[in-house]
Amino acid sequence: MQQKIKLTPENYYSHKTDWEYMSVSLFKDFERCEAAALAKLKDDWQPTSNPIALIVGNYVHSFFESKKSHAKFLKNYEPVLFSTRGKTKGQLKHDFVVADEMISTLQFDPLFTDVYQGDKEVIVTGQIDGINWKGKIDCLNVKEGYFCDLKTTRDIRQRVWSDEASKYVPFVIADEYVLQMAIYKKLLEQTYNKPFTPYIFAVSKQTPPDKCGIRIDEGRYQTEYDKVNRLLPEFVAVMDGETAPKYCGHCEYCRQMKQLHGFAEIEEIMK
DSSP states (O other): OOOOSOOOTTTTTSHHHHTTSBOHHHHHHHHHOHHHHHHHHTTSOOOOOOHHHHHHHHHHHHHHHOHHHHHHHHHHTHHHHBOOSGGGTTSBOHHHHHHHHHHHHHHTOHHHHHHOOSEEEEEEEEEETTEEEEEEEEEEETTTTEEEEEEEESOTTOEEEETTTTEEEEHHHHTTHHHHHHHHHHHHHHHHSSOOEEEEEEEESSSSOOEEEEEOOGGGHHHHHHHHHHHHHHHHHHHTTSSOOOOOSSSHHHHHHOOOOSOOOGGGTTO
16 A cells, blocks of 8 residues: 555545555455445445435534635535425525534534644654555644544434443444544654644434534554554455455445355354
8 A cells, every 4th residue: 555646635535545544444444344445446336325424524524614614514504404395495494404403502512612723634654564554634733732622423422332441332322433543642643743643523313412622532542553463454455355255244335245055054144
């Protein structure tokens, strides 16, 4: 994975740059299923998704990026954001009314407005375990040595089952946001040669929205670096065609590609 392409806001999310820079989202894809991640990377397959959930998150992010970014977002997604039917024609759809409530609950919160200060949507690169990585920082304050990540979620207090931990955990752990913050922290410290502290601001899609400022204990980072050190060589080998990808056997891609080769005894069905 040799660094060849200069990252820009226009190409950051392209699969072309994914081949040359590992990212947290790509790493997580490979963790879930190597076969699905590789097929997605090659543009051979794309997972189905709930576009509204993603658009709501981007709606909130664009507001706190800048007025210009939010105005551009509203223009680009106008057909999705506003109703085109009957008496509600021209009105903001319910999901985005909630998104406006999410924005308001943060916009007028003193802690959030005081801390969420700095450069927005900053691209950062570096090397971890000899591999090029990329990251995109929601809010970076180089002078004060911290960065912020804004997360939208269904319910901040929800308990999520984790197969890896074999127990219920907070959404921050289930969605591997500690891994994300650990990687961004390391990339920033390489770039600026100084320590950085991550903060997460979470806001829920409830009415009224819940919100929380989240810090991460320093002791959590080494566990994430150890995981990257353990898994990254295999993922890179799969990307380079040196190793065949493993199939998890139960994800969307594996279900689509599945062929029967025999019979499972009743007790084996859940495996």
